[in-house]
Amino acid sequence: MTELTVKKREAVGKKVKAIRRQEMVPGVLYGQKQKNEPVAVDKSAFEKAFLAAGETGVINLKIEGADKTVPVMIYALDRDPLTDKITHVDFYRVDLSQAVVAEVPLVFIGQSEAVKNEGGILVTSLKSLEMKSLPGNMPKRIEVDIAGLKTFDDVIYISDLTVPKGVEILNEPETAVASVKPPRTEKEIEAAKEGPAEEPAVEEAAVPADEEKNGGQQPAAEGTERPSEEKKADA
Incomplete structure (x- = not known):
């Protein structure tokens, strides 16, 4: 089983940045109805343990100064969105006799x-x-x-x-x-390259020259007389 040593951590909040500058990863140990314990772990040592155990393997965690190791699983990792470096780790205490x-x-x-x-x-x-x-x-x-x-x-x-x-x-x-x-x-590949077909532009119908001369009205058929306004009224 993978083993890893961590230190108790006093720094919290903005002071945690100083821990990261020392090539340490801040974290917290919790679970099994025990109090949360802020910890810090050497970055290189943690990366080796994480490579061996992953997020599903059990790690024997030893806190400096303590006599016993604690079986834990890596419950969560925080990473820097730009560098992808690990910025925080959650260690979850487990009971080896209880399913997870x-x-x-x-x-x-x-x-x-x-x-x-x-x-x-x-x-x-x-x-x-x-x-x-x-x-x-x-x-x-x-x-x-x-x-x-x-x-x-x-x-x-x-x-x-x-x-x-x-x-x-x-x-x-x-x-x-x-x-x-x-x-x-x-055909599908070519269609994807060309992109969606453009809808043709809607053009206004051209008004024939005869219509323009007659105020936009259709010209009367040859041999017929266009009714005057007076005749329309009488019709």
Whole structure:
């Protein structure tokens, strides 16, 4: 089991910036109805522990000066939106005899014949699964072998996945995980390049010269007389 040593932290609020400048990551230890404990951990040591345990593995956390280690899971990470560096970590105390729920990432492996031979496009519907197990049994990841996707009609469902003994998937079993859709036709590709067709501009109909001369009225047919206003009134 991965081990990690942390220090108790006095600095809070804006003073935490000074901790980060010392290549330390501020964090908090909580859970199991015990009081929250602000801590700080060496950045390099934490990255190694996180690489080994991930967000679903158990870490034996040792607080400097304490006699015993505490089993924890990494409950949450905060990252800088620009640099992606870890800026804060939440350590959650766990009871190794009580089940926990965690999001376990999916990793897609293998090669699909529908993609390789037919030029299809792999479609993945899920990135992780919600799983329940004892802390020590929680997998770090679940592998999805896409070799079973041989045609465009094949679909991998959650019920098709293999998980370790003692681990329960909480998602609906008939949820699709991966499939392959046919490649786009040349016509579809060209249409996408051209973009949506522009609607033709609506032009006003040109008024014939004869209409302009007659105040916009249609000219009378040859051999007929246009009625005068007086005749209209009498009609």
